[in-house]
C-alpha cells in the first residue's frame with residue numbers, strides 16, 4: 143500500500159488519466175445498462191406490480207393478451223377465488239383538448255378482484271364508476287391533471303381522470319386502469335365477452351376448461367411483443383461493451399505495470415521481496431478501478447437526476463453488482479498478467495555499465 | 496571464514512559465435528573488516544563480477560558463498576532474504592525509486608524489513624557525513640548526479656548489511672567527496688566489521704583499500 147499510494151501521488155497525471163478512463167467506461171456501462179433495464183421494465187412494470195404468477199388466455203391467442211378474448215360462456219365454467227382476477231386489455235389513444243395525444247394501454251379490472259387492490263394510487267383515488275379512470279404518472283408529465291375528461295379512441299363518452307398511479311407501463315406505453323365495461327366499449331365487443339384473460343397469484347390455478355391455456359407470468363412476459371428481441375439485443379450490446387471495456391482496462395493496467403518494471407528491478411536488487419511488488423501492483427489496480435467505479439456511479443446518479451422524466455432508466459442491483467464486480471476483476475487481472483514478469487524481473491537490467 | 500567467496504567463477508554470455516566469456520575462472524575472497532577494491536577498465540567485467548557476488552546473476556560455472564551459504568543452493572526467496580538482510584548494493588546507475596522522496600526510500604526499507612536497520616540518529620549521522628541531510632524531502636529527479644549517488648550509498652548502508660557491494664560509488668563525485676566516501680567505507684569496515692567490495696576505475700579510492708585487485712578481460716589478479 144505504501145508504494146502504491148506514493149506512486150499514485152507522484153504520478154498524478156498518469157494515474158488520473160487511467161482513473162478517468164475507468165470512469166468513462168463504467169459510466170457508459172452503467173448508463174447503458176440502466177437504459178436497457180429501464181426499457182425492459184417499461185414493457186412489464188404494470189404486470190410486475192400485480193405480483194401474479196400465471197395468466198390464463200384463450201387457447202387460440204398464441205399467448206398474446208391482446209389477441210385473447212374469453213367468452214362469458216367459457217368463464218362461467220371457471221371458479222375464481224380471491225387469488226384470480228379478470229383483466230381486459232386493449233390499445234387506446236388518449237386525447238384531450240390542449241394536451242398531447244398519448245398512446246396507452248387500457249386495462250379493465252373488476253373492483254372486487256385482487257388487481258384492483260394491488261394498484262397503488264399516488265394521488266386521487268381508484269375508479270369507482272364506469273366513466274372514471276386511473277392513469278400512469280406519465281400522463282401528468284405530459285400535462286394531464288386530475289379531473290381532466292379524456293377521450294379514448296373515438297368514443298363519444300369521455301372519461302375522467304380520478305387518480306394517478308406510479309410506474310404502470312405495459313409494452314412501453316402508459317396504462318389506463320378502468321372498468322371491464324369500458325374495456326368492452328373500447329374494444330367493441332358485446333357482453334358475450336367477459337375479459338381478455340384471467341390473472342392469478344396462486345400456483346394451483348390451472349383450469350382444465352377447453353379452449354383455455356394457462357402460462358406462467360415469466361413465460362407470458364417473454365412472449366410480450368418485441369420484449370425478448372429487445373432484451374437479447376441489449377444483453378448482447380452490454381455484454382460486448384463489457385468485454386471490450388474490460389479488455390481496454392486490462393490493457394491499460396498491463397501497460398502501466400510494464401512501465402514500472404525498471405523501478406521494480408531496482409527494488410528487487412535491494413532485496414525487496416517480489417511479494418511486496420505483486421501486492422503493490424494489485425492494490426494499485428484496485429485503488430484505480432474502485433475510484434473510477436465510484437466516480438462513474440456518482441456521474442450515473444447525477445445523470446439520472448438530470449434526465450427528463452420520460453427517459454426510462456432504472457437499475458437492477460444484481461445486474462449492477464455483476465457489472466461492477468466484472469470491471470473490478472478485470473482490472474486486477476490486467477494488472478496481474480505481468481506478475482510472472484514481475485516475479486522474474488531481472489535486477490541486472492538496472493545495474494548498467 | 497571470509498564473508499564472501501567466489502571460487503572458479505566463469506560467466507559467459509550469448510551462444511555459439513556470439514559467445515563472450517566475461518569472467519574467466521575468477522577466485523576472490525572478501526573478509527569482514529576489510530575493504531577490497533577491484534580496479535579495471537570499462538567493459539572488463541566489474542559489474543558482472545559484482546552482481547554475481549551479490550546473487551542477482553548466476554555464474555555459468557563456479558560457486559559463490561555468502562557467509563558460508565552457497566548461493567547456488569538457495570531458492571529465490573532465500574536469496575531475496577539474504578540480499579535484504581546481509582547485502583547492501585550501491586548500484587552503478589545509482590537507481591532510486593523515482594516516486595519516493597529520499598526519506599521515503601528509507602521508510603520503504605523499514606516497511607519491508609522492520610528490524611536491524613539504522614536508528615534514526617545513526618541515519619541522520621550518516622546523511623550528515625554524506626552531506627545530504629538537507630535533501631530528505633526531495634525526489635530523486637530533483638537531485639544532482641553526485642547527490643543521487645550519495646543517497647544511493649546511504650540507502651544501501653541503511654539496511655545495515657554485513658556485506659557492502661559498491662559499483663563505481665564515486666563516479667560522479669569530486670575529489671573531496673571521494674575522500675568522504677572512501678573514509679566512510681573504510682570506517683564501516685574497521686568499526687562495524689563489514690566486508691566491503693568496491694569495483695571501480697577510480698584510482699583515488701586506492702588509499703582506503705586493504706586489498707586491491709585488478710580485473711582485465713575477465714581475469715582477476717591480486718595487485
Ligand SMILES: Nc1ncnc2c1ncn2[C@@H]1O[C@H](COP(=O)(O)OP(=O)(O)OP(=O)(O)O)[C@@H](O)[C@H]1O
Nearest residue numbers: 494495508509517536537538539540541542543544
Ligand atoms: N547481459 C549481457 N549480455 C551480453 N553481454 C554482456 C551482458 N552483460 C555484460 N555483458 C558484456 O560483458 C562485458 C563486461 O560488462 P560489465 O558490465 O561487467 O563491465 P564493467 O567492467 O562493469 O564496465 P563499466 O566500467 O563500463 O561499467 C561487456 O563487454 C559487456 O558487453
Ligand SMILES: [Mg+2]
Nearest residue numbers: 494495541542
Ligand atoms: Mg560496470
